[in-house]
Every structure is written in structure tokens, then in C-alpha cells.
Amino acid sequence: MARRVESLDRACYALFGGRAETSRHDRDRQHYRATTVGVGFDVYVARVYALAVLVGLLGGTLALGVVLLLADQLAAALPVLVPASALALSAGGVVGLLAGDATIRAGGRYLQFVARARRADIERTLPGAARYLRVLASGGADERTLVRRVAERPDAFGETAAEFRAVQSRTALTGSIDEALRGVARDTPSRDLLAPFLLKFREHAQQGPDAVESYLELESRMLANRQSRSNEEAAGVLELLAELFVVLLVVPALLVIVVTVLGVLAPSLGRPVPTVFGPVTLRALVVYGCAASVIAVGAGAAVLVDSLRPAGYGLDWYTRSLDLSGVVRGALDNPADAIAVFPVVGVLAGVALLVAGVDAVNAVLLGYAAGAIPVGLVAVRRARRDDAKDREIKDFVHGVAGYVGLGNPLPRAVEAVARDAHLGPLKADVADLAFNLGLTAYGGEVRREALARFTRKVGTPLADQSIGLVTGALDTGSDAETAFEALQTEIGRLYDERKALRAQLQVYVAVGWTTALLVVGIIVVVNAYVLGSFAQLAAVHGVGTSLAIDPSAVDPARDRYRFYVVTQATMLACGWFAGAASRGRYEALLHSGVLVALTYVVFAATGMMG
Numbered sequence: 001m002a003r004r005v006e007s008l009d010r011a012c013y014a015l016f017g018g019r020a021e022t023s024r025h026d027r028d029r030q031h032y033r034a035t036t037v038g039v040g041f042d043v044y045v046a047r048v049y050a051l052a053v054l055v056g057l058l059g060g061t062l063a064l065g066v067v068l069l070l071a072d073q074l075a076a077a078l079p080v081l082v083p084a085s086a087l088a089l090s091a092g093g094v095v096g097l098l099a100g101d102a103t104i105r106a107g108g109r110y111l112q113f114v115a116r117a118r119r120a121d122i123e124r125t126l127p128g129a130a131r132y133l134r135v136l137a138s139g140g141a142d143e144r145t146l147v148r149r150v151a152e153r154p155d156a157f158g159e160t161a162a163e164f165r166a167v168q169s170r171t172a173l174t175g176s177i178d179e180a181l182r183g184v185a186r187d188t189p190s191r192d193l194l195a196p197f198l199l200k201f202r203e204h205a206q207q208g209p210d211a212v213e214s215y216l217e218l219e220s221r222m223l224a225n226r227q228s229r230s231n232e233e234a235a236g237v238l239e240l241l242a243e244l245f246v247v248l249l250v251v252p253a254l255l256v257i258v259v260t261v262l263g264v265l266a267p268s269l270g271r272p273v274p275t276v277f278g279p280v281t282l283r284a285l286v287v288y289g290c291a292a293s294v295i296a297v298g299a300g301a302a303v304l305v306d307s308l309r310p311a312g313y314g315l316d317w318y319t320r321s322l323d324l325s326g327v328v329r330g331a332l333d334n335p336a337d338a339i340a341v342f343p344v345v346g347v348l349a350g351v352a353l354l355v356a357g358v359d360a361v362n363a364v365l366l367g368y369a370a371g372a373i374p375v376g377l378v379a380v381r382r383a384r385r386d387d388a389k390d391r392e393i394k395d396f397v398h399g400v401a402g403y404v405g406l407g408n409p410l411p412r413a414v415e416a417v418a419r420d421a422h423l424g425p426l427k428a429d430v431a432d433l434a435f436n437l438g439l440t441a442y443g444g445e446v447r448r449e450a451l452a453r454f455t456r457k458v459g460t461p462l463a464d465q466s467i468g469l470v471t472g473a474l475d476t477g478s479d480a481e482t483a484f485e486a487l488q489t490e491i492g493r494l495y496d497e498r499k500a501l502r503a504q505l506q507v508y509v510a511v512g513w514t515t516a517l518l519v520v521g522i523i524v525v526v527n528a529y530v531l532g533s534f535a536q537l538a539a540v541h542g543v544g545t546s547l548a549i550d551p552s553a554v555d556p557a558r559d560r561y562r563f564y565v566v567t568q569a570t571m572l573a574c575g576w577f578a579g580a581a582s583r584g585r586y587e588a589l590l591h592s593g594v595l596v597a598l599t600y601v602v603f604a605a606t607g608m609m610g
Contacts, residue, residue: 016049017042028108034115034189036162048107052100060096064088119189121159123230126194127223129157129164134216143205143212144177156464163188167198178202193223224493241304242511245577248297249570252290253519256566257526287562291569298573302580302588305508318382335379335586342378346371365568366600369593376579376590383583385425390462392426394495397466401488410447411437429457462498466491505581509591512578516595519570520602523563528606564603571595 019025020042032041039047067088129150136146150157151164163184170180185198197219204215318336321327330337350367354360399421403413415434417423423430436450455467575592582591 012046012050013043016046019049020045025108028111031108031111031115033187034118035111036118037111037114044111045107048104051107052103055103056096056100059099060092063095064092067091115189118159118162122163122188122190122194124227125156125158125160126190126197127220127227129160130197130216130220130223132157134213134220137209137213137216142209143201144171146212147171147177160194163190163194163198178206193226197223241301242508245297245301246511246515249294249515249573250519252294253522253566253570256287256290256563257522284562287566291566294566294569294573298570298576301573302576302585305577305580306584332378333382335375335382338375338378339586339589342374343371345374361565361568362600365596369597369600372589372593373597376587376593379583379586380590386460388425389429389458390460390495390498392423393458393460393463393466394491395421396423396426396430397491398488426458429454432457462491462494466494508581509578512574512581512591513595516571516574516578519567519574520599523567524602524606527560527563564599567603568596568599571599 020029025045028045029041032044037044068085132153133146133150136149141149147164147167151161151168154161154165157164166184166187167177167180170183171177174180181198181202185195185202188194188198200215200219201212204211318334320336320340321330321334327337327340331341332338346367346369348367349370350363353366354363358366396417399417400410400413403416404410408416411434414430414437418427418430418434421430433450433454436453437447451467455463458467572592572595575590575595576588579585579588579591
């Protein structure tokens, strides 16, 4: 496979390699330097041009075929006689050129998008990396060691670690870390944050370890303040988004009610409109269009909320098991495995309901709920257990720091905490750590592996961010007391941030549920009172009245079903929003599934299903 790709790249480069040198791609080259695309810029541009040719040929061919199929209609519509073949060739050429140019522009936009995504990730992870570097610098580590330690932790520091790996690579090529730092600072997408950080780090590194430690201490505080301001700005955006979300979900439901009521007095709303699915009345088109728009708004709002929440503050860090048996075994404990298993159950449930005579909409909705709710329950159960571990690991760190501050070595401190402290779900993991640290007489590598094993067994982002700091600090020569003193501050800050963010996001969970229940209440009231009244009004049409009412405009069973469809679409949107605000995509499945099932029960119990 790799050989085939290389052959295709050579062919593309032979045909379009020179295009990368044109002035059109100067900005694309700048964006490329800020990405981690695995091929050279010339090869990337050649690939884009080759794809543009294929897309252009396909688009032109499709346009040519469409024009030839519609030749008779076009000939009748055109005032001047134009040969169908000439018109088809012209349309095909124009469409092909436009499609090819759009593909080339999209290739450049992709580089820009990747660069922006990397910049956002760097701005998110750099404050933590700076605090980590400060602790490492307290042990007197040189700049090469500091760079290497951050580069070794991509899980904790994301794209910041990738930029430090770029520094390592350039250092290996040039032999000078100063040149490497300047080069990465020039090419990084984070021009306002990481670039000055690297340049100032380079300047202070030339002055000695003490200057580096002082600089990192000051810089970590400044970056923490900047991150705090960014979180406040994100909270403001989220508040505005929640207000807009409520309006965009309530208005479609009200619009459907208005259109249904107006249908009694405006017969034109029942006029058929041609669509790709066949003739549909204008009123039905508005109703189902509202349902589709509600789902789109809910999905978009959920994605935005998820992007505004800092990474590592949800349920999105779990990884799926590598083999099928592991996925099945982990389905009741790991949300990433559950989402691969329970949707299959939901599909089977939907098919069974369809075979049993349930209409297609309810079969799909109930099948969705049957697959989504178990995934969400697994996620919530795992999240509560991880939250309990995070509470205990905070106490564990404070306990160990206290023993280390009294002069006890690290293994004895951990053993004392494991013996005396009540650590709840963390008890077994700490006991295992104490035993493994007791083997450190066999070398520092055993201590490093013991701490890494403890981090993996705890399995939470808080453990990874905190315990990794101690491991790196001890490996670079920092004493345990200094490392745990820094860790107390770091883990306390992280834990308090998580609690504050969790409390803040609960408001938006309530917004999602309140909006959902409000829409259900409105639709139930309209079904119970408004539709019945208009049905009676239409029934007396023509009996001593001059009102222009269409008797067929009101069909309670039909209109109730349409109301039901719009309501369920709103439930999906509200559930996605509430779950994404709570802990991410796994809880979005839980909230939406519960709301869908609850709405089905309400409509069925009140006799308003059809």
C-alpha cells in the first residue's frame, strides 16, 4: 500500500509539482509550516491539484449529462436557438473549472483550519506545560532536558508537546537548541503565545538554570491568569449560546402551532408543493422543515458547547479496547466500548418494533433510546467513580506531601498514607503503589514505572496531569519535598477548577431540560384544547355560518402526529445540548434518550400519539 501511495505521489508531483512555487500558494505555505502534515508542501499541493482535476472532470461530466437530459426543456425556454451539444459542453466546462478551483481553495482552507486548531490546542495546554517546566527547572535541569520532558508527554500537553518535539528534531539536525527554538517560534501557529514564550525561554536559558526557573515561575502565573480570562470569555459565549438555543428551539414549535391553526382559515397552506419525495402540502413542508431545523440547531449547539468546555473536563478521554472481546468485556465499564456495543442493541430493538407493527418514526426513536440510554448510564457510572478517585487523590497528595515534608523518603510516605488514610476507591491503587515504590532500591527506573503504573490504574486526567509532574521532577533531580509542594498547588488548582466548571455547566443542563419540558407542555395543551376546538368549528362549516373554513384542513390525528414529530425532534436537540454541557457526547446520548422515551410515554398515556 505504501508503495502505491509513493507511486501516486511521484506521478502527481511530476504533473503539478511546479504549482507550489506560484504566488497563489504563498499564504498556504505559511499555514503549512504551522501544521504537522506528514508530506512535503510541494507533494501536498500536487495532491490537491490532482484531486482538483478529478473533481473537475466529474463535475463537468455530471453537468454535461444533466444539460443533455434537459435539452428539450432548455430549447423551449431559450429565446435564441442554441445547439444542445454546445450548451452542454459550455456548462460542463464552466462547472468543471469552478469545481476544480473550489477544490484547490479547499486544500488551502484545510491547512488554515489545521493551523487554527493547533493554535487553540497550544493556548490550552501551554499553561500546564509552563508549570511542569517550572517544577523540572527546580532540579537544575538544562534546557535540552526540559524540552525533552515536555515532548515526552503528548497526552498531557497535546500540541505544545508536538512543538517541543519539533524543537528536539531541529536540534538534532542543526546541533543548536538556540536555532531550533528560534525556528519553531517562527513557524508555530501560536504567534502571540508560544512564540514569545520560546524566545524568552531561549534568552533565559543562556543565563543559567536560576534564570530559567525564575522566568518559568513568573510566566506560569501570567499564563494561568490568561487562561482564567479565556475561560471567563468562554463562559460568556456559552451564556449567549444558551439564550439563543432556547429561542431557536421554542420558535419552531410555536411556528408549527401557528401554521396548523392558520391552515383552518387559509386553504392555500394545503396546496401541494412538488419535492424530490413527491407532492407535499405546504403546511407539511413547514412542519417537517421545522423538525429538521430543530435537530440541526441541537447538533450545532452541542458541538459548540463541547468545544467551549476545556479538554479533559468531560468524558471524552476514554479509549476503546483493541480487540472485539475486549470491547464486549468493557461495555459495562468503559463508555468508549459501550458506544460500540449498545447501538447495535438499539438497531435490533428498532427493527423488532418495526416488525411488530410500530410506525417507522417511533421504531427509530425508541431504538435510538434503547441504544443511547445504556451508553449514557455506563458513562455516568464511570464518571462518578472517577470523580470519587479525584477527590481521594487530592487527599492522597496532601497526605504524602505532609510525610515528605517531615523528612520521610517517598516510599515510606506513600506506605504511611496507604496504611493510615481512608482513601475509598483509591485504597487498592495506593497500596499497589506503596508496594512497588518499596522496590526502588533496585533503581530509579522502578520508581518511574511504579508511578506510571499508578497513573494508568487510576485512569483519570487529573491523575495523569498531577502524578506525571512528580515523576518528571524526581527524574530531573528535584527533591521530593519540592515536587510534592508544587503538586499540592497544582492538584488543588485543577480540582477547584473542575468543581467550579461543573457547577457552572449544571445551569445549562437545567436550561436544556426546562426548554424540553416547556415544549412538551405547550404541545400537550394545544393537542388537548386547540385542535379539538378547531375540529368542531370545521365540522359546522356551511351550517348557518359564513366563515371560509376548509373542513379538510383540520385532521386531529394527522396534526397530533406532526406535533409529536416536532416535539421529539426538540427532545433530541435539548438532550444533546444538556448532555454536552454536562460531560460531553456520552451524556448527550443519555439525556436525549431519556427525553425521547419520556415524551413517548407522555403522548401515549394522554392518547395523543395519533
